[in-house]
Amino acid sequence: MTMTNPVTYPFSEPERLDPEPLFDRLRAEHPLIRVRLPYGEPAWMATRYEDVKTVLGDPRFSRAASAGRDEPRLRPHLNPPGSILSLDPPDHTRLRRLVMKAFTVRRVEQLRPRAQEIADRLVDEMIATGPPADLVDLFALPLPITVICELLGVPFEDRVDFRVWSDAFLSTTKYTPDEVRDHTDRMMAYMAGLIAQRRETPTDDLIGALVVARDEEDRLSEDELVSLAMGLLIAGHETTASQIPNFVYVLLDHPEELAKLRADPALLPQAVEELMRFVPLGVGGGIPRYATEDVELGGVLVRAGEAVLPALTSANRDESVYPDADHLDLTRAGTGHVGFGHGPHHCLGAPLARMELQVALGTLLRRLPGLRAADAPIDWKRGVSTRGPARFPLTWD
Template sequence: MTTAEPRSYPFGEPERLDMEPLFADLRANQPLVRVRLPYGEPGWLATRYEDVKVVLGDPRFSRAASLEHDEPRMRPQRSLPGGILSMDPPDHSRLRRLVMKAFTVRRIEQLRPRVQEIADGLVDEMVATGPPADLVESFGLPVPVTVICELLGVPYADRGDFRYWSDAFLSTTKYPPEEVQECTGRMRAYLEGLIAQRRAQPRDDLLSGLVAARDDEDRLSEEELVMLAMGLLVAGHETTASQIPNFVYTLLGHPDQLAVLRADLSLVPKAVEELMRFVPLGVGAGFARYALEDVELGGVTVRAGEAVLPALASANRDENAFPEPDRLDLRRRDTSHIGFGHGVHHCLGAPLARMELQVALGTLLRRLPGLRFAEGDAGVAWKEGMVTRGPERMLLTWDQ
């Protein structure tokens, strides 16, 4: 291992959705820097767009190797074997193929009318109740939670339980390790019960399809089945539920860009891409890749066996990839961000997340004229002790 004293990372406490200023200096002067996260061994932090793409896409960097190391991470718990996010091809490819057909752009577009129906129904309730409304509880969470429940085949009535378990699963300091372990066990037991139900009574849902792939085709192990179901349930709602209020918060803080969007709602898909680039979702970097051989990267030699963490938020603000990267520009021509990752681990649910975010933004702006903060910053409470950023409460009002 390199002997340079690593910097403590994250570099500071996250402030709302602000970017850490140090990233710009690092990209210019030290694009690969040694860091130490709260848990695990030290590693390299890649901050430039092109370097991050190499780490994510080059087979010389391995996710599976993280299981053999004390992986640098934000949380006490380590990655569990059997999870798709801790695999390399061909195992990763085998599991990904099992669920890809449920997340193709064509299949997701077929779901758009149903997602629109969900969004309109939630706004109907907001309008009937009247402002102010908490965007998180009234809209941001229910949209993706309802969609993933229907897609996967999880009862919506159980959303309170799996939301709590998911929060614990993604906790850095919000919950003690013992509670995280207990919640993980409870979520696992819950999904094992649903899997048993689908074995007895198959339905037209993704979970039944995965059970069939396990039982009839032997295309995944029982452990892989359970871990895949857990990953889909957590990832299928948590990130989008955070990004809906994040995007609204960002737009309200950029009234010139909000006016552009309100004047032309056909820009919503482009706006979603620019917001994915602009908004830093994660508190810190994660999912380290390990070099399988010596690799020249960012002006240094990463030795075989060393970990590299891709800083996606920094890469999305790289001056060499995006002109004026710290400016929100909903008409930006190049929106080739890596907010959904890159390479073999590019987010499987990206088409679903894109569509949900498009429907959510378009519906809010169309249905709630004059949408604005009800109490300014006092009406926004931010998550603490989690791997993702976002409001846990955001009070909004609108013209009636």
Template structure:
């Protein structure tokens, strides 16, 4: 068995040294030559990144990896933000599967499919407004973020008048180094206070929404879901449920417009939209696995490399999705790629419960855009766009287009 060479200076994770805004980080080049690589986290603490597709799939279900952050001796993600690391809530079995079952049922593929006409109506409404104000627009602000917020808040039961604050709260909640510790604490406090008031209101006047359903489960059987756990999961659903989908939609538009040959394929054959969405999810991984940090309860061997017990481990989906042992021409965008087994939604016990909703939103929005605007194009070269920095999801700051 071996470990990574100790004389090397560990790279900083998350990786972010991109040759251009469209390219994957340079640090991913040659990364899979070693199955596990030592890294330095934003906090300055050490960690390990697992690099290969098959290793990651196996470890996603390995009970020796846990997410319990109750010990103060474990490596920290950042100095100023614990993100999803709440020692009062378990993200491990048996508590985590219990909660997942509730959310997965609410976001089943069948229930999500029934939402498609509603999401289509939202997309049409947003594009009508964009078109009326045209002939140019920022698609991130005109479509991606309002669609994500309104879809998720509608599902959860958040009143429309309360949705305006979620962008700021989300940025702070997912901050790596954009906000100070004081700002993170203040905005997270505002968010948690809002959720407490919202849950109290839903308890008094329940509706046909996910939050009301979770409250009913908690109040019928307190052993299934504690009050604090209820508040935590509502917060997580609000924060994680729209940010990644909104940023993926923006990135999908940019990436497709920057690859005219692939764009032409989808325009000629709209039935390729679902496959194109899967390929765009594989190709543009916008987030590291910082929030999904796992810790080893025992030594784990990965391809001959030993990761010691008590280590912070990150299963690099951004590396797995470009594994040449799994994907043919992994560095190329292929909207007609068959059997696309990307890991952007993870796998195993932590497979994204909202994946069906995200897919449906992306398919609906992207298909409608291409159908309505055959001449849709960026108003500036794609290479001149910028990405958000200092936050967990490194989406594009704007997507300026004309049609």
């Protein structure tokens, strides 16, 4: 293996929630390596924690510079026009400020009682039906979907449609390129319809506030408005809906750590942070940044115009930052993880995701004594860029 000749990435087929085994060697020997993803041009991949944080936070690495480039990616399609994910400050800052008030820690804590109410209702329904119960369909999906629908003002009864649209948007091989385009067009039309309704009948939900920002304050374009609403809906449920069953799976696989959490529910916030570090959610190497000037990174000179992929899952297992990094330790303290990213594009919804994950795990462990995997196979996601069970049968005492 060399650092300069592109290596095919992903290096291996993702297996459940196992980390990519090659990352350990790369961090030690080749912290920056040339890779080629299924689509787009070759790129460097950063694997060490400090290098990943540099790529995510240093203004010499740009998202906006991807415009007009065939950026490296797992999916055949690029982000839609006006996407906040494709912008740098100050444009990125302008859009982020429009919605950040809805996702502050204080605002999210005001949503906690409602999230708890939803979680308890879902568990009530699981208990009434009896085990085995599919954690994904009956709990992990409806909890964050209900919360984000109420926050945005999206009809919950349309969840089946936008669940398909979300899968298509994140598809690597699950859908054909034509199907991805069709579902993306449908989702954009759906969002445009909701926006038109808000113009006809103003509301005080988040989409209503964005329409006011567009029409009365001229703070974003129509493409930005549609794209931002789409992104909030997808990101607002997809990660949490995947991580709830992921976290349960990992805890059941680490009974000593699970026992700690059962014995001390106050450990939940810290446990969620450690699980965010430990669980490799994404299949790909992160969203690429382009160097705007020559930058030395990981002992390699990255030339201006070259793309760099920040490998978040590798950074979160960097032994120089996390002693015994491959060991799950719910009492681990110290350096923060990059599970929610870093820098200007640090996940806007991180406070919401943290709260939902705390509520979800706390409710499951409190309400379902003896929670464990049922004697039935777990179906794992295939062909999308996020890992996790598609079906996870559970039972309890």
